[in-house]
Structures are given as C-alpha cells and as structure tokens.
Amino acid sequence: MAGPDGPARPVGGLAVRPPAGVELQPAGRDDLVTVLRLLGERESLAPPLSSQAARDRWERIIGSVDASPFLAIAEGEAAGLLLLVFRRRLNFATWEGWVPELVVARTFRGRGIGRALLRVAIEEWRLRGAHRLSVETEPMEDGCAAMLTGLGFEEGLLRFRHDRIAAAVSKEWQAWLINTLYWIIPKTAELGEAVVAYVSGNQVPDRVAAALSPMPFLTTAAFGIVCLALASWLFQRKEF
Secondary structure (H helix, E strand, C coil): CEECCEECCCCHHHHCCCCCCEEEEECCHHHHHHHHHHHCCCCCCCCCCCHHHHHHHHHHHHCCCCEEEEEEEECCEEEEEEEEEEECCCCCCCCEEEEEEEEECHHHCCCCHHHHHHHHHHHHHHHHCCCEEEECCCCCCHHHHHHHHHCCCCCCCCCCCCCCCCCCCCCHHHHHHHHHHHHHCCCHHHHHHHHHHHHHCCCCCHHHHHHCCHHHHHHHHHHHHHHHHHHHHHHHHCCC
C-alpha cells in the first residue's frame, strides 16, 4: 500500500539490509568529492578528475532518472560506492542495468559492504524490470569476481579494449589550451553553414545554431584582423 508521500515501506535499493554499522543511501549533489576519492581506490582506473572538471558530469548523473548512485557509510565516513546506470539496447524492449563502478575503500573491505551495494543494484534492477544486469570488473579484482559468482552472476560477454587509445587531454592545463585554441581559430565551418542556410532560406541546423553566438563572430573577426595586420607588417618589411 502506498501513502501520500510514497510507498509504505522502502523499495528498491533502499530496502536492502546493510551490514551491521553500515548505512546505505543514495549519493547526492554534494557528494562529488567523496565519490572521486572512492574512485581513486581503483588502481586500474585513470587518475581521477578534479571536482571542478567532473562537476558537469556529476550533475548529469544526479539529474538522470536512469542513474542510481549509492554510497555506503561506515564509522561516519564513505566506505563504498555503487554507480548503476540503466540503458537501452536496440533489440531489447526492456532496460539493461549496467554497473561501471563498484568500489569499497581498502580500510573497509571484508565487511560485506561490496555485497550489500551489489544487492542494491539487484533490487533497483528488479524494480525497473530490466532484462540484464552487467557489472564491470578489472582482471586484477579477484575478490569482486568471487563475490559476483557467489551472487549468481556469470561471465557472459567477452569484452575487448585498447587502453592505449587514451583521451587527447588528461590534465586541466591541456584542456584549457585546447579550449583557448578553439576560440582563437576561426569558426569557418559554423559560419559557412549558417551563411548557406540564410542565403538558401533554410533553417540553420540545431548543431550549428547552438554553437553560434556573438563570440564566434568576434573571435573570427579578431583572428582576421591580426592576420591582416601581420601580413601588412611583413609586406612593409619585405622588398619585392
């Protein structure tokens, strides 16, 4: 029976009974620093982002109805992290549950926290009525593999990856440099498509319209002025 404020009893992940001295709760907007710290416990992952760089991504996760981040709290601090995401597949009518992150802090391992977080994922998955629940683990995470097997999971899909294909930028100064170059270099593609659409009487594509603002015009004009001034200076110094 449901009351005016929701179900009469906890459902989904909130209904999971945690180990003694542990509390399971949904992660919130203010937990980003804690989440990044726990992600750092996975040695196999890339160095974690700063909280500033990860803020937008975390906001999208928190604001999505298809994401269920949970924290395990023990002894007054965050001891574990679960990130459950629901996604669609073209050839399935129901959702697929996907756990890309299941982390327990080193000092709290062996207390059943990882198993409890995984049960949270299972209950949320059942509540959604999804057809499959997949959990990502690293080859070196033997304890996690044993826990998954004990809960009825089995190896299903063989996944290949190429770790040498890395992001073009991994540091904040590199991202700043790329962003600066983006605004310096003329937006010829965007401006060209906008001009063609205007002349032909067609609507400017949404992708282009989203990128168009006074700034691209100003930066393109400034780039042209600088190039013209440099060319004029060179021609004055050169004897032809």
